[in-house]
Amino acid sequence: MTESASGTAAPEPRSWEPVVLWSRPESERAGTPLLVLFHGYMADEEDLMGLTDHLPGEFTVASVRAPLAVGPGYSWFPLSRDADYSVERVVAGVGAVSEWLDTARDVHTSVSILGFSQGMAVATSLLRHRPADFTCVVGLSGFTVPSEGHAFFRDEDAAATPTPFFWGRDQEDQVITAEMIEVTHAWLTTHTKLTKILYSNMFHSINVQELAHVREFLAMTVLGKR
Structure with missing residues (x-):
């Protein structure tokens, strides 16, 4: 067990083998940039895979299923309004994702991450935990979580070397x-x-105009294309 800034015991991230959808077979992934997708609350790994048709073809895309079953889908951690929410639950969930990423990243030329809604909270938390690990981050219709002073969030390091x-x-x-x-x-x-x-008129979703901008951002930031 680790200890949080408040002095309470925080759960260690469990060993986690997520369900992952890949855009390429394993034999074709080496030497490609990796883009990892994190879905929103009560969705699953299939929810964002439709985005791949709108993204640069050079990427290998991996869409990951969150660990907690909720309603018709899954959640990365409890919602802040839930009684069982805590920053320790966020740390445990995101820490497990970070450990899985370490097993998946080696064959790729770079790693970038994209999250929608609650998945953006996962993406920003990963960036705050490992600020030097990601070429860029995309956050769509989402948010960041308050760190509450937890040492998991290395915000000073992130500010020192800001990521696109x-x-x-x-x-x-x-x-x-x-x-x-x-x-x-x-x-x-x-x-x-x-x-x-x-x-405008997108509300809590993703539209074609936004996807065109994401494609341009990834092409410029990761692939060096303009």
């Missing part, structure tokens, strides 16, 4: 609260090289 970050959202998104947006905006503007774009 694309953040897309609609101001009329009714799912992500104004408080969450305020916290997220404050963190991203001070800890990343931020590209922020607002979309």
